[in-house]
Each structure stands twice: as C-alpha cells, then as structure tokens.
Amino acid sequence: MEITVASLKIGEKGIIKQVCFNDIPLKLLEMGCMPGKEVELVQIAPLNDPLYIIVNGSHIAIRKEIAALIKIDLKTDQVKNLCEIVKS
Amino acid sequence: MRDRKVINVALVGNPNTGKSSLFNQLTGLSQKVSNYPGVTVEKKYGLCKLTDAATANIIDLPGTYSINPNTIDESIVLDTLINNNNTDYPDVIIVVADIVNIKRNLLLFSQIKDLEIPTILAINMSDQMERKGITIAIDLLQEELKSKTILISARKNIGIEALKKLILIQGFNKKVKKTSTLSNFSNRMDAPFFTNIKNEFKDLSLYKAWLYITQLNDTSFLTKEEQLSIVKFREDENKLARLQHKETVLRYQLINNILKKTYKIDQSKATSLRAKLDRILTHKIFGYVIFAMILMLIFQAVFDLAQYPMEFIDESFAKLSSFTKDNLPTGVLTNLISEGIIPGIGGIIIFIPQIVILFLLVAILEETGYMSRVVFLMDKIMRRYGMSGKSVVPLISGTACAIPAIMATRNISGFKERLITILVTPLTTCAARIPVYAIIIALVIPNNRFFGFSLQGLTLMILYLIGFIAAIIAAYILNKILKVNNKSYFIIEMPDYTVPSFKNIFYTILEKTKAFIFGAGKIILAISIVLWFLATNGPSSFKNADKTVQNMIVYQNLSDIKLAQKIATYKLEHSYIGIMGKTIEPAIKPLGYDWKIGIALISSFAAREVFVGTLATIYSVESTDDDTSLKEKMRAEKHPITGKKRFDLPTGMSLLIFYAFAMQCMGTLAIVKRETNSWRWPLYQLIGMTSLAYVAALFTYLLLK
Numbered sequence: 001m002e003i004t005v006a007s008l009k010i011g012e013k014g015i016i017k018q019v020c021f022n023d024i025p026l027k028l029l030e031m032g033c034m035p036g037k038e039v040e041l042v043q044i045a046p047l048n049d050p051l052y053i054i055v056n057g058s059h060i061a062i063r064k065e066i067a068a069l070i071k072i073d074l075k076t077d078q079v080k081n082l083c084e085i086v087k088s
Numbered sequence: 089m090r091d092r093k094v095i096n097v098a099l100v101g102n103p104n105t106g107k108s109s110l111f112n113q114l115t116g117l118s119q120k121v122s123n124y125p126g127v128t129v130e131k132k133y134g135l136c137k138l139t140d141a142a143t144a145n146i147i148d149l150p151g152t153y154s155i156n157p158n159t160i161d162e163s164i165v166l167d168t169l170i171n172n173n174n175t176d177y178p179d180v181i182i183v184v185a186d187i188v189n190i191k192r193n194l195l196l197f198s199q200i201k202d203l204e205i206p207t208i209l210a211i212n213m214s215d216q217m218e219r220k221g222i223t224i225a226i227d228l229l230q231e232e233l234k235s236k237t238i239l240i241s242a243r244k245n246i247g248i249e250a251l252k253k254l255i256l257i258q259g260f261n262k263k264v265k266k267t268s269t270l271s272n273f274s275n276r277m278d279a280p281f282f283t284n285i286k287n288e289f290k291d292l293s294l295y296k297a298w299l300y301i302t303q304l305n306d307t308s309f310l311t312k313e314e315q316l317s318i319v320k321f322r323e324d325e326n327k328l329a330r331l332q333h334k335e336t337v338l339r340y341q342l343i344n345n346i347l348k349k350t351y352k353i354d355q356s357k358a359t360s361l362r363a364k365l366d367r368i369l370t371h372k373i374f375g376y377v378i379f380a381m382i383l384m385l386i387f388q389a390v391f392d393l394a395q396y397p398m399e400f401i402d403e404s405f406a407k408l409s410s411f412t413k414d415n416l417p418t419g420v421l422t423n424l425i426s427e428g429i430i431p432g433i434g435g436i437i438i439f440i441p442q443i444v445i446l447f448l449l450v451a452i453l454e455e456t457g458y459m460s461r462v463v464f465l466m467d468k469i470m471r472r473y474g475m476s477g478k479s480v481v482p483l484i485s486g487t488a489c490a491i492p493a494i495m496a497t498r499n500i501s502g503f504k505e506r507l508i509t510i511l512v513t514p515l516t517t518c519a520a521r522i523p524v525y526a527i528i529i530a531l532v533i534p535n536n537r538f539f540g541f542s543l544q545g546l547t548l549m550i551l552y553l554i555g556f557i558a559a560i561i562a563a564y565i566l567n568k569i570l571k572v573n574n575k576s577y578f579i580i581e582m583p584d585y586t587v588p589s590f591k592n593i594f595y596t597i598l599e600k601t602k603a604f605i606f607g608a609g610k611i612i613l614a615i616s617i618v619l620w621f622l623a624t625n626g627p628s629s630f631k632n633a634d635k636t637v638q639n640m641i642v643y644q645n646l647s648d649i650k651l652a653q654k655i656a657t658y659k660l661e662h663s664y665i666g667i668m669g670k671t672i673e674p675a676i677k678p679l680g681y682d683w684k685i686g687i688a689l690i691s692s693f694a695a696r697e698v699f700v701g702t703l704a705t706i707y708s709v710e711s712t713d714d715d716t717s718l719k720e721k722m723r724a725e726k727h728p729i730t731g732k733k734r735f736d737l738p739t740g741m742s743l744l745i746f747y748a749f750a751m752q753c754m755g756t757l758a759i760v761k762r763e764t765n766s767w768r769w770p771l772y773q774l775i776g777m778t779s780l781a782y783v784a785a786l787f788t789y790l791l792l793k
C-alpha cells in the first residue's frame with residue numbers, strides 16, 4: 001500500500017512525492033502543498049477526520065479523502081529525531 | 089495647482105494577515121459597507137486623506153489565498169481586479185502579507201503583480217520580527233520583486249504614514265513596467281499553447297488572457313471573437329488544470345529563490361505556544377469540553393447580561409411613548425408617532441444588547457484563532473448532516489439573529505453545504521423569539537421549581553434545544569433529498585493564536601449591528617406603522633362603530649367607561665386587521681387560537697417579535713385601563729364560549745411550538761434570496777417551515793387538550 005498523508009501517525013513527518021492534479025484542488029497547492037515539501041501530521045480530529053497538518057510552513061486542516069491523495073515518503077530520520085528529543 | 093485627486097486603492101491579502109487592521113487604521117470611522125451589485129458580498133470601503141490635495145478611496149477586498157477563487161467571497165477579488173470597466177478597478181493595489189507566512193503570501197502577490205497595476209507589498213506584523221527571530225533584507229526584496237515594498241505594523245500603527253506616501257507615489261505612477269512572471273514561465277509550461285493565447289488576445293497581457301480562460305464565468309463584457317477563442321482554449325480541461333498546477337509550482341520556486349536571499353527565520357525562537365494550545369484545544373475529549381463550556385458561557389452572557397439593558401430599553405420606550413401622547417396635540421399624527429413609530433423603533437433597539445454581546449464573543453473567538461479549531465473539531469460531525477465544520481459559526485450566530493448568521497455562510501466553499509446551512513439556520517432560536525416565548529411562558533407555565541430548577545427557565549431551555557434539534561434533523565433530511573452538484577474542498581488554515589484587537593472587534597460589531605438594524609429593522613418599523621393603520625381604520629361598519637354600539641339594546645344600561653370599552657372592541661373587530669384575523673380564524677382554530685391571536689400571527693408574519701407588540705396594541709386599544717400590564721390583560725382574557733382562560737396550557741404550548749418552527753421573518757427571507765440568488769430557496773424555506781410549525785402546533789394542542 002502506498003503511503004499517503006492519511007496514513008501518517010500524529011507527530012510523523014513525510015516528504016510529498018506526488019500530488020494528483022486531477023483530484024486535488026488547486027487551492028491545496030496554493031497553500032504550499034507540493035512535491036518535495038515536508039508535511040507533518042499535527043493532530044487528528046475526533047472521529048478520525050479532518051487532519052491537521054503543517055506543510056511548507058502553513059498550518060492547515062484538510063479532510064481525509066483529500067489527504068489520501070497526497071502520496072509521500074516517510075522521513076527516514078524520523079526515529080533518530082525522536083531519540084534526540086527523548087534525550088534532550 | 090493640482091486638482092483634488094482621488095486614488096482608488098484595493099487592499100488584497102490572505103486571511104489572517106491583519107488586512108482588516110490595516111483597513112481600520114487607514115479609514116477609521118469613514119468606512120462604509122455596501123453590496124456589490126447583483127451579488128451577495130459586501131463591499132467595505134472608506135476614505136483616507138493622503139495630502140490636502142489627494143485622498144485615497146480604500147476598498148477592502150475579501151481575504152483570499154489566491155486570485156483563483158474557491159468561494160463567492162474570493163471571486164470578488166478577481167472580478168474587481170480583472171475588468172478595467174469595473175467601477176472599483178484600482179489605481180493602486182496594496183498586497184498585505186504577514187511576516188511569518190510570507191512565502192504563501194507572496195504567491196498571491198506574484199499573481200497580483202502580473203495584472204500590471206501599480207502594486208505595493210505591505211509586510212505586516214513587523215513588530216513581531218524580533219520575537220520570532222526573523223530578519224529580512226527589505227531593500228533587496230524590493231529589488232527582486234520589482235515592486236515597492238514596506239514593513240508595517242497595522243496594530244502598532246508603524247509604517248502607516250510611509251505607506252500613505254507610497255500610495256501617493258504609486259497613484260500618479262502611470263508607467264507600469266510590464267513584468268509578467270507568467271510570460272517568463274510560459275516556455276517551461278507549454279510554449280505553443282501560450283503563444284497561441286498571445287496571438288488570440290493581442291491587446292491583453294498574457295496573464296489577464298490566462299485568467300480569462302481559466303477563471304472567468306461571465307465573459308459577456310468581451311467581444312464575440314474573444315468569447316469564441318476562450319471556449320476553444322477551454323476544450324481540454326485536464327490540460328488547463330495541469331498547467332495551473334505547474335504555474336503554481338513555478339511561482340513557488342521563484343519565491344523560494346528570492347526568499348533564500350532575503351529572508352531568514354531563526355527556528356529556535358519559534359514559540360511552541362501554538363503547539364501546546366493546539367494539543368489541548370483540539371484534544372479528543374478536552375477539546376469538546378472546552379467548546380461546550382465556551383458555548384455555555386456565551387449563552388449565559390447573551391441572556392443574563394443582556395437582560396438589564398433590555399429592560400431599560402423597554403421601559404424607556406414605554407415612557408417615551410406616553411410622554412409623546414401626553415405632550416403633543418392630540419390627533420392622528422400623534423397617534424401614529426406614539427402608537428406606531430416609537431414602539432416600532434423600540435422593537436428594533438431592544439435586540440441590540442443581545443446581538444452586540446453575541447457578536448462581541450464570536451468576534452473574540454474568531455480574532456484569537458480559536459474558531460478555526462472549533463471548525464476542525466466539528467467538521468466530521470457536521471458533515472453527517474450535509475454541512476461543514478464552517479457551519480458552526482452561522483449556527484451559533486443564528487441564536488442572535490439569522491440575518492448576519494446567513495451572511496456568515498459565505499466562506500463555506502461547497503454549494504450544498506452552504507445551502508443546507510442557510511436553510512436550517514433560521515430554525516435556531518433567534519433573539520426575536522425571546523419576547524414571544526417570555527410572555528407566553530409567563531402566562532401558561534407555573535412559576536414553580538422542579539428539583540431546584542425554575543420550570544419557566546427549563547421550558548425556555550427546552551425550546552432552545554427543540555430549535556437546535558430541528559435544525560439538525562432538517563439538515564439531515566435536506567442532505568438526503570437535495571440533489572445539488574456538490575464539489576466541496578474543505579481546507580482551512582489554523583492561524584497562530586493572537587490577542588484580539590479591540591479596534592477590529594469594535595468595527596466588526598458595528599458592522600453586524602448595522603446589518604441587523606438596516607436589514608431587519610426597516611421591515612419591523614414599516615410593519616408597525618402599517619399595523620397601526622390597519623388597526624385604526626376600517627370599512628363603513630368601523631366608521632359607524634360608535635352609533636352601532638350605542639344603539640344596541642343590550643348595552644343601553646352600561647356606564648360610560650364600559651360602553652367605551654365595548655366600542656373599542658367592536659372597532660377592533662371591524663377594523664381591517666380585525667377582518668383579516670376573522671378570515672383566518674377557521675384555519676387556526678384547530679391550533680387553539682382565536683381571531684385576536686390570528687391578528688398577531690398575521691402581523692408577526694414579517695417579524696416574530698411584532699407578536700407581542702400586536703397583542704399589546706390589540707388589548708390596549710380594547711381596554712380603557714392603561715395601568716395593567718399586557719401580561720395581566722392576557723391572563724384576564726376569557727374564551728367566549730367555554731369561559732375558561734384564553735391562554736391556557738394547550739393554547740400556550742401550541743403557540744410556543746408554532747413560533748419555534750415558523751419562518752416568520754421577512755428580513756431572513758430577503759437575505760436568503762440575496763445569498764442564493766433565487767426566490768426558490770426562500771420560498772421552499774417559507775413553505776417548509778410554516779407547514780412544520782402548523783403540524784407541530786396542531787399535535788401539541790391535541791395532545792394537551
């Protein structure tokens with residue numbers, strides 16, 4: 001299964017790989033959500049939708065259906081970062 | 089000497105950039121709100137004196153993330169800036185950006201810049217630079233952007249005078265450099281396609297032509313040939329979408345390159361306050377608990393605090409009324425003033441305390457950034473009922489007045505979600521229902537306590553709940569039956585938390601209160617006057633009332649006072665409004681009402697709160713005794729046949745239920761018509777809500793009888 005923003009866990013980060021231009025509103029792109037940018041899942045609303053993300057410096061909330069269309073690569077240094085946070 | 093010159097200035101910017109603060113700072117109390125012709129969006133504008141010889145006419149355009157519109161609000165920006173014939177077409181555009189989110193703000197700037205109108209970039213919130221660890225090379229940025237750039241702080245009044253000077257310079261700047269970013273990009277996007285566009289629209293800048301093709305709905309102001317070529321370019325929708333995406337990516341690349349050279353942010357200084365607050369305020373449990381507590385606080389404030397000024401207003405107008413009656417020469421005009429106009433105005437003013445308090449609190453919640461979190465929390469729940477998280481604000485506002493509440497639905501991007509919100513908002517219990525509820529509850533519900541709660545208070549609370557539940561159920565049904573093409577993209581920014589600016593809140597309240605006074609107020613006043621006329625005039629049987637009654641044998645032995653009373657009753661019965669009440673009596677009898685209540689129903693058709701005023705008029709026209717209050721008069725009213733109290737529990741409850749559901753507000757209908765651009769929806773709303781009210785009141789009456 002492909003990893004998308006919808007499959008992130010709270011606190012996890014990813015790099016946007018591909019944004020499907022047919023289904024994704026232009027507005028999302030205009031908010032800074034585009035390939036190569038880092039995306040972090042900040043919070044999931046109760047009932048598991050919508051998702052609160054930080055992408056390209058913008059704090060935004062989007063619905064799961066759209067989040068599922070944003071394909072990402074998980075940030076590999078995630079675990080390392082977490083360790084650092086724990087240490088400090 | 090130069091002639092006095094007015095420069096048209098448009099303020100454009102992302103939401104939450106402090107654009108309104110800047111607008112308030114530049115225009116102050118000279119600002120006005122009017123409507124764009126044909127559409128529903130308000131236009132905010134005001135004057136700003138630049139020098140003795142020049143003034144700026146500032147137009148505050150709705151906040152938008154991009155020139156490509158998603159909502160009705162946003163489409164105004166495009167319409168104003170794209171068409172030279174538009175009366176608001178600006179001489180100068182100020183793009184307001186905020187120093188923290190400058191990257192995203194610059195996207196809008198780069199689009200606006202391509203329109204080739206003199207543009208100023210005002211970077212707001214510069215007072216926060218140090219705290220946030222931001223450094224910016226403003227001269228270099230100005231050079232790179234090829235546009236006047238200035239640091240300001242609208243809240244702290246920094247840089248405003250310098251900005252005014254820039255407006256003056258740019259206002260007389262007739263040589264705009266043709267620097268379209270899009271032309272530079274076009275080769276990397278699709279060279280032949282854009283060359284084609286260039287050839288077809290020779291007189292236009294490439295970007296304008298591109299916007300005509302991708303964004304314009306109404307192309308009627310273009311020539312036939314231009315319209316045809318637009319249709320041709322629009323053939324391949326997917327290609328256009330792909331090119332738009334490409335354009336946005338390229339614009340961002342350019343912005344990133346510029347910012348790399350000019351803008352630095354020290355991440356270590358980034359405060360974690362937002363993250364901490366978000367963790368609590370959007371928490372799965374605490375989030376809702378806090379929201380529920382805030383809601384309770386709002387309702388407490390609206391009812392408890394507003395009570396005192398409302399009583400004061402009520403008494404003052406009653407005094408003013410009797411003062412006018414006593415001191416002006418008797419006659420029709422005095423009667424019109426004291427019985428029609430003064431109570432009419434009083435009926436409007438009385439709602440102001442509740443509206444002001446509610447909108448004060450809603451404005452604070454919006455200004456602080458908390459409202460976005462509520463939207464986030466509520467979205468999934470509201471979606472089940474065909475609405476959006478953004479519907480929460482209108483539904484809360486609806487408890488003050490449906491008119492500004494329905495106007496607040498404009499930022500909901502999906503048409504279906506917005507429509508359902510508009511249709512169900514009038515079911516929430518607005519301030520206008522309170523006086524009706526108050527008097528009937530006082531009449532039919534005993535003033536006892538039930539487990540420590542006042543029964544009357546509980547009844548009022550239940551009525552509120554009924555209104556809210558009805559709205560939710562109606563939304564659920566509408567969601568199932570409405571077949572409206574719905575393409576909704578829910579994207580909402582979660583802005584940083586800020587301390588609210590009292591200046592902004594003050595202007596927001598001023599604007600909303602004005603919307604109520606001039607939206608609903610005009611109608612209420614007009615109805616009061618018409619009502620007074622209908623109650624004091626009638627056909628020939630009315631004019632001969634004195635003689636008719638005196639000649640009736642049964643009344644021969646009555647004292648003068650009693651006789652006068654009988655004449656008054658007879659007059660009311662035979663006045664125009666009495667005739668109307670009698671006409672509808674058969675229809676409302678099953679609900680437990682008589683023709684006098686019928687009169688009140690008819691008159692309150694335009695505005696619910698008129699109900700109480702009408703009853704007051706009816707019973708005071710009838711009685712010669714001015715000292716007893718309306719409540720006592722209503723309590724004393726007897727059923728003509730059974731001899732029991734007129735306002736007993738079944739009739740009272742039936743009336744309460746009727747008023748909970750009935751669509752009795754012309755102001756709301758007018759607003760719904762304006763917002764949906766058709767008579768269809770307000771008509772459905774009127775028929776649907778009135779039938780619901782009738783059936784529900786009928787069942788209530790039958791059940792309790």
